[in-house]
Amino acid sequence: MKTLMKGNEAIGEAAILAGCRYFFGYPITPQTELPEYLARRLPEVNGVFLQAESEVAAINMVYGAAGAGARVMTSSSGPGISLKQEGISYIAAAELPCVIVDIMRGGPGLGGIQPSQSDYFQATRGGGHGDYRLIVLAPASVQEMADLTGLAFELADRYRNPVLLLGDGVLGQMMEPVSFNPLPAGETVKPWATTGCRGRERNVVNTLYLNPEELEAVNHRLQEKYRLIEARECRAETYCTQDAEIVVVAFGIAARIAKAAVDGARAEGVRAGLVRPVTLWPFPYRMLAGVLKRAKAALVVEMNAGQMLEDVRLAAEGCVPVSFYGRTGGMLPGSRAVLEQIRLLGGKKYGHYVRPA
Amino acid sequence: MATMFARPEALTANPFHYCPGCTHGVIHRLVAEVIDELGIRENTVAVASVGCSVLAYNYFNVDVQQAAHGRAPAVATGIKRVLPDRVVFTYQGDGDLASIGTAEIVHAAARGEKITVIFVNNANYGMTGGQLAPTTLPGQVTTTSPSGRDVTRAGYPIRMVEMLATLDGPAYLARASVHNPAQVVKAKKMLRRAFEVQMQGLGFALVEVLSSCPTNWGLKPVEALRWLEKNMLPYYPTGEFKCLQQAV
Numbered sequence: 001m002k003t004l005m006k007g008n009e010a011i012g013e014a015a016i017l018a019g020c021r022y023f024f025g026y027p028i029t030p031q032t033e034l035p036e037y038l039a040r041r042l043p044e045v046n047g048v049f050l051q052a053e054s055e056v057a058a059i060n061m062v063y064g065a066a067g068a069g070a071r072v073m074t075s076s077s078g079p080g081i082s083l084k085q086e087g088i089s090y091i092a093a094a095e096l097p098c099v100i101v102d103i104m105r106g107g108p109g110l111g112g113i114q115p116s117q118s119d120y121f122q123a124t125r126g127g128g129h130g131d132y133r134l135i136v137l138a139p140a141s142v143q144e145m146a147d148l149t150g151l152a153f154e155l156a157d158r159y160r161n162p163v164l165l166l167g168d169g170v171l172g173q174m175m176e177p178v179s180f181n182p183l184p185a186g187e188t189v190k191p192w193a194t195t196g197c198r199g200r201e202r203n204v205v206n207t208l209y210l211n212p213e214e215l216e217a218v219n220h221r222l223q224e225k226y227r228l229i230e231a232r233e234c235r236a237e238t239y240c241t242q243d244a245e246i247v248v249v250a251f252g253i254a255a256r257i258a259k260a261a262v263d264g265a266r267a268e269g270v271r272a273g274l275v276r277p278v279t280l281w282p283f284p285y286r287m288l289a290g291v292l293k294r295a296k297a298a299l300v301v302e303m304n305a306g307q308m309l310e311d312v313r314l315a316a317e318g319c320v321p322v323s324f325y326g327r328t329g330g331m332l333p334g335s336r337a338v339l340e341q342i343r344l345l346g347g348k349k350y351g352h353y354v355r356p357a
Numbered sequence: 358m359a360t361m362f363a364r365p366e367a368l369t370a371n372p373f374h375y376c377p378g379c380t381h382g383v384i385h386r387l388v389a390e391v392i393d394e395l396g397i398r399e400n401t402v403a404v405a406s407v408g409c410s411v412l413a414y415n416y417f418n419v420d421v422q423q424a425a426h427g428r429a430p431a432v433a434t435g436i437k438r439v440l441p442d443r444v445v446f447t448y449q450g451d452g453d454l455a456s457i458g459t460a461e462i463v464h465a466a467a468r469g470e471k472i473t474v475i476f477v478n479n480a481n482y483g484m485t486g487g488q489l490a491p492t493t494l495p496g497q498v499t500t501t502s503p504s505g506r507d508v509t510r511a512g513y514p515i516r517m518v519e520m521l522a523t524l525d526g527p528a529y530l531a532r533a534s535v536h537n538p539a540q541v542v543k544a545k546k547m548l549r550r551a552f553e554v555q556m557q558g559l560g561f562a563l564v565e566v567l568s569s570c571p572t573n574w575g576l577k578p579v580e581a582l583r584w585l586e587k588n589m590l591p592y593y594p595t596g597e598f599k600c601l602q603q604a605v
Contacts, residue, residue: 022439048438052431053464060428060461064435067422068402072435090425194420194436196443198399204414205422 002177007145007167008033010178011101012041014149015073017180020099021047022072024061026054028080029113030169031103035075055080059087059100066096067205069193071153075101077169078119079110081127088162089128093207095222097156097188099149100134101165103172106330114330115169117252120307123166124281131219133226135163135233136280138251142176148278150183157188159229166280168303170253170332226282234287235278240266241291244273246345247320249288249312250301251277254333258301261338270346280308288315297345298322301338303331365389367398369418378571378578380535381409384477385416387535387545388448391552392419401444402436404429406458408450409483417448427458430465433472444555446473451492452482455517462517462563469526469560473551476517476563479570480589487573491515494588499573518565518598528560528601532593534567536582540595547597559601567593 005013012034015023023042025035035051042049052058058074065072076084081102091098104119106112123136135155137148145167152163194203209215239259241247246265250258255276265272275291277284292298298320300309306324313322325341327333364370367389375381392398398419405413407426414421424432429447437445454462454476465472481499482488488501492514496505506514518532529551533544544566551562567589571581 022435024435050434050438053460056428057431057434057461057464060425060431061435061438063424063428064404064422064432064437065439066435067432068436068439070439072439086425087428194402194422195440196400196402197418197420202418203420206414208411208423 002179004175005142005178006033006173006175007142007171008103008173009037010142010146011075011149011165012037013180014146015099015153016041016045016047018071018150018153018183020071020073020153021045022065022070023048023074024050024052024058024065024072025074026052026058026076026080028077030105030115030172031075031077031101033172034101055083056086059084059091062098063087063091063094063096066091066098067094067194069190069195071157073099073101075103077103077105078107081119081122085128088134089130089132090207091162092132092134093130094205095160096162096205097160098162099152099156099165100162102167104166104168106328112330113169115253115303115332116328116330117168117254117303118305118307118328119166120280120302120304123164124283124311132222133229133281135159135161135229136166137163138166138278138280139171140252140255140276142171142174142178145171146178146180150181155233159225161225161229166252168253169330230282233279234282234284236284236287237276237278238291239274239276241273241275243271244291244294245271245296246273246342247291247295247298248272248274248301248338248342249277249298249308250274251280251308254301254303257333257335258338260335261342264335264339265342265346270342272342277308283311283315285311285315288312289317292316292320295320299341299345300324301333302326303333304328365393367392367418369416371415373416374412375409376572378569378581379409380568381477383535383541384475384544384566384568385413387541387548388475389417391545391549394549395552395556397444397552397556401446402440404433404436404445404447406447406449406453408453410448410450410477411484413448427453427456428461429453429458430461430470430472430474434465434468434470437470437472441471444473444552446475446552448475449477450483451476451478451480452490455491455515463521466521466561466563467524467526469528471555471558471560472562473555474563475548476565477568478565478593479568481570481573483570483573487570494592514592516593518563521563522598526561527563527599529554529562530599531597532565532567532595534585534590534595536567536569536585543595550600554601559604565593567595
């Protein structure tokens with residue numbers, strides 16, 4: 001059965017279905033419907049909703065709850081996610097599983113409340129201090145907001161790593177039909193959780209290593225885990241890429257807009273295709289490189305000034321020219337404008353037109 | 358031969374790193390004795406903070422989470438909400454609790470979070486080498502108030518217990534000192550009460566313990582205890598400020 005729901009609310013329901021019973025958050029537009037939904041729903045399933053005094057406190061409550069073995073979530077938008085970075089670094093260091101939802105709005109600073117993708121760097125490069133990575137999932141529909149929320153909890157537990165669900169104001173606010181797929185039952189066993197040391201040695205959740213050799217060993221262990229995640233968890237959607245000469249690369253809502261432009265180009269006889277990374281970290285470099293090898297040009301479309309663009313260039317390794325079209329500040333790229341960019345590439349014998357980012 | 362004195366079970370065998378004459382060791386022991394006497398060692402989760410007492414996770418023989426600077430009450434909140442039948446306590450210094458963690462402690466107290474907070478006040482940042490803390494006394498010399506705390510520039514010390522006593526959430530608020538044996542005995546009673554309050558589900562409990570810092574105060578251990586008595590006690594009076602006997 002399908003229900004018409006806002007993206008933010010779909011995340012909330014999917015989290016409950018994934019066994020999440022604890023939410024600590026703070027209001028900020030455009031994600032507030034998520035805490036509002038959970039404030040109503042969590043008590044119905046004997047869960048805990050707590051509105052924290054700040055995003056800083058909320059993420060530290062997540063640290064405590066995750067360390068105690070619970071499936072736990074928090075959510076925010078750019079300015080609040082910035083505040084959470086301290087806690088996220090500690091959570092990554094302590095290898096605690098949790099899900100963080102970031103419904104992006106325009107920045108920098110207080111910016112605006114309209115949709116944006118300008119926190120790609122913050123999401124995929126760590127965000128806080130130290131060498132760490134978050135698993136970053138980028139949905140492109142309300143259905144995917146729900147599906148990836150379930151996946152986020154699975155991956156968080158599997159790798160003992162924080163997972164960031166990276167949406168934007170459009171996805172959070174818009175309503176679409178969504179169905180909730182039941183998840184395989186079964187609690188993850190967490191023998192490391194601090195639950196009181198009855199019948200076992202005491203557990204310590206810690207991120208301090210004053211001995212540099214010990215801290216380097218911790219870093220090596222983390223990096224090994226990240227390589228494993230890179231090898232196993234890359235996800236991307238491809239559309240009309242089999243014979244594509246112009247490959248559009250976009251994530252989230254921008255990918256849906258780009259898809260319409262690809263259809264438009266195909267109708268004009270231009271062999272365009274789309275690659276939509278679903279995991280922004282790990283970024284699907286290898287898969288994208290395979291598609292780009294067969295292409296003549298790539299066009300990156302984002303709602304920022306060119307952030308994923310850097311990853312696409314890394315994937316292209318200079319084998320195809322990579323151009324960029326983006327809107328910022330809460331403005332959306334129109335599919336006609338994207339189509340115009342594809343035409344420009346097609347009309348200039350592909351490779352010769354590279355618009356500086 | 359009868360054992361007259363031994364390490365409490367709630368302390369590990371790890372030797373303390375604290376400076377000679379520092380009273381953290383005394384306070385650690387009191388907390389451990391209370392945990393043993395209440396029989397809650399295997400049912401307790403501690404939260405260590407940032408500062409000299411960060412290494413508390415090496416010393417308390419219970420499950421421990423180490424928190425970011427000032428965030429221990431938020432971390433403890435997360436733990437307690439997941440495990441409401443466990444005993445959760447934080448152990449924080451004055452820089453951690455009264456400066457960078459002011460928001461977290463005030464709101465944990467306001468929510469009546471059922472946790473116990475041990476707040477060790479030695480009137481300076483010990484771990485980083487003796488800088489001005491929110492609790493540094495007027496005129497007190499620190500490395501960042503080299504001419505003494507000038508209240509016209511650095512403001513006035515905060516009396517945390519009195520401030521928290523204006524809230525409805527706390528069930529138990531007290532200030533103790535450990536500068537002589539009689540005070541140590543009183544401090545232990547207060548610490549015990551702060552744990553009992555949580556076990557009875559009455560609400561938030563905090564005990565501030567005035568503590569000496571001979572190294573950063575530049576005093577010998579005995580002189581430091583005298584300095585504490587002479588200078589800190591008048592500004593930070595000991596006693597119980599709030600003592601709920603039953604749930605309201």
